[in-house]
Amino acid sequence: MKLAFWSALVVLCLLAVFGAACNRANYAADDKSKVHVGIVFDIGGKDDRSFNAAAFAGVKCAETGKSPDGTSCGKPALNVLVRDIEPGNPTSIEPAMRAFAERGYDLIIGVGFAQAPIMEQVAKEYPNIHFAIVDGVSNLPNVASLVFKxxxxxxxxxxxxxxxxxxxxxxxxxxxxxxxxxxxxxxxxxxxxxxxxxxxxxxxxxxxxxxxxxxxxxxxxxxxxxxxxxxxxxxxxxxxxxxxxxxxxxxxxxxxxxxxxxxxxxxxxxxxxxxxxxxxxxxxRVDNAVYAIVQDVVNHNFQAGFHVYGLDKDGVGYAVDDYxxxxxxxxxxxxxxxxxxxxxxxxxxxxxxxxx
Amino acid sequence: MKLLRELLFPTIAVIAAFLVGALLILAIGDSPVQAYKLLIGSALSWPDGIGYTLFYATPLIFTGLAVLVAFRCGLLNIGAEGQLYVAAFAAAWVGITFANRSAWILLPLCFLAPILAGGLWGAIPGVLKARFGSHEVINTIMLNFIAVALVSYFTQYHYRTPGDPIMETSEIGGGAHIARLGKFIPGMPERIPLNLAFILALVCCVLVYLFLWRTKWGYELRATGSNPSAAEYGGISIRKQIIVAMTISGALAGMVGINEVLGYRYRYYDGFSDNYGYTGIAVALLGRNHPVGVVLAALLFGVLQRGGIHVDGFSEHVTKDIVQVLQGIIILFVACEAFFRGSFGRFGLLRRSKV
Known part of the structure; x- marks a missing residue:
């Protein structure tokens, strides 16, 4: 019993030391010259072929000038670095946003109205970081609300x-x-x-x-x-x-x-x-809205408040194609x-x- | 020595899972060292990492204990998920209905409501099994769906703040909020949702241990689990034991509602549970159906959940699914324990000790 206790203690100490060492280690070496964009998806995840996928297409277009399937998205690539998190459950949305905020990201995008209250909490503590919420509404001075008609x-x-x-x-x-x-x-x-x-x-x-x-x-x-x-x-x-x-x-x-x-x-x-x-x-066109807000941040042109996408800005519309x-x-x-x-x-x- | 031997096998399973996971990460094209550094480093950083890791572990301790108690009586409680849904809603319902009472009345009510509701919901399959012999696995699974649909209905049509697009009830009375641990621990901000329910979870572990191994009732319950016929011959009412075990199991699962409603969101939030009930089965299995093991297993799963988000965001190719892969491999290794015991057994290393 005594042996068990001491060995458990030793293992715990080792874990703590290892944890502390890891904590100081650098996270993925990011290019400091680029504008950092973090995007937190809805529960559906970025491959839902609909709403989240459109948001993902928007940030990918801003990062590489290409759609996720490799074809050109018709807009120039901006000088940005994009990281994304799929929280998968509602409890992980806040830590995901904080993970970006702690690392000093320039723009954090939340996808879906359910993230609005969480984003408000985080945004209050990081007034120098820009936030954007798709489909949601916030009145904070550093949050842009991307809504559609x-x-x-x-x-x-x-x-x-x-x-x-x-x-x-x-x-x-x-x-x-x-x-x-x-x-x-x-x-x-x-x-x-x-x-x-x-x-x-x-x-x-x-x-x-x-x-x-x-x-x-x-x-x-x-x-x-x-x-x-x-x-x-x-x-x-x-x-x-x-x-x-x-x-x-x-x-x-x-x-x-x-x-x-x-x-x-x-x-x-x-x-x-x-x-x-x-x-x-x-x-x-969630992709257009997301691209535009990234572009605003890159051009130091970020505006909080409502960004309304209606027919006038091609934010919504109907699709006509060969099909x-x-x-x-x-x-x-x-x-x-x-x-x-x-x-x-x-x-x-x-x-x-x-x-x- | 006995404890060490019990710990040895799950530890081997965890290490083996991490090794297999490392191969997978290599195959995807990332560095396993980097990925694991992210995973463990972010989970053990102070204060956010440790705070959230313990917060994620809290519901898993409760559901792990719930599965454990039922298992010791020879029952498989797959219904912890439904029990904790009903319980969380009950906590919110009491908190909203009696919102204006003083904290001295409100807090105990809100505290008891999820325990009672979870216990009742757990007792249903217990009674069905004891009275009609219908299998508890089927009944608990089906009750999960009923529970989720029921509380969603009440949330949607009766307890939602009008105009709120999110599926959640209005807030419970201020008197029912329980303190976050940030209040007592210097250096931990209060925004971290780790709350007194974590302490409650640890207390429950001790209580479950004392109950099962140090009381007559616990003995009767375990006797029913290891050999029902012998227990009945010894004068133990099996029917009663089944109902008691399922009720305690449900009550333990219900305490997740205390963590969620009284300590975290202060309201019922639809879909709050990240399969806590089902993960509880894995936690109990990995913890070898012992309270100490459950705590350790829950902490490990908490680390994985916390670290998974960071791996997802800050590694090049690895997604958070690596966490599910790791969990799956751990369970796989633990589940084929008998196979390994056969080959290691001759060295006396992994001899099963009598718990």
């Missing part, structure tokens, strides 16, 4: 949906039942009603917890139910669960080489997921483009249902 983009795809619909009924599939997603739903509804005041809109939410973003099975069942009630275009704002709607419209099949039912993707361009069945995608060109007639595009310029000019006001 999802309702404006949703308005445009709502118009497209109403024009493409033959049954006069369209669907909306939301992920988690929260204000942010009501914003998508509200814009979509207004856009559809602007084209066809009598249109019927069926809406469903996958759930009320975080798992609602990651349940394609339920997404598919809800979409099939909407199709059963006559909906022939379904707009998804449901993260991974939205992929279930893609399966549902594919299952509904084709007639004379044209799909009978369509889906509208969200956040990233999802037109290529099921070519022929995707009417368009409501894209949210869906044949599905959208020139008249449809023309009508939507008119509305787009009217929204930018302020002649059409789209209600933000998150605030109301």
């Amino acid at each position: 999802e309702h404006e983009g949703s308005y445009l795809v709502g118009m497209l949906a109403a024009q493409a619909s033959r049954t006069g009924t369209i669907g909306f599939l939301g992920g988690m039942d929260i204000g942010l997603i009501h914003r998508f739903e509200g814009g979509y509804e207004e856009g559809a009603k602007a084209v066809n005041p009598n249109i019927r809109i069926i809406q469903n939410y996958v759930g009320v917890t975080d798992s609602a973003w990651n349940n394609p099975g339920k997404g598919k069942e809800l979409s099939l139910a909407q199709i059963g009630k006559g909906a022939d275009v379904i707009f998804t704002a449901a993260g991974n669960s939205g992929l279930g709607a893609f399966d549902a419209v594919e299952q509904a099949g084709m007639q004379n080489g044209r799909a009978t039912h369509f889906v509208i993707g969200v956040d990233s361009n999802q037109n290529m997921v099921k070519p022929g069945f995707v009417l368009t995608s409501m894209v949210k 869906n060109k044949s599905l959208l007639s020139p008249e449809m595009i023309k009508r939507v483009e008119e509305a787009r310029s009217k929204i930018i000019a302020g002649q059409i006001k789209v209600t933000d249902k998150m605030l109301n």
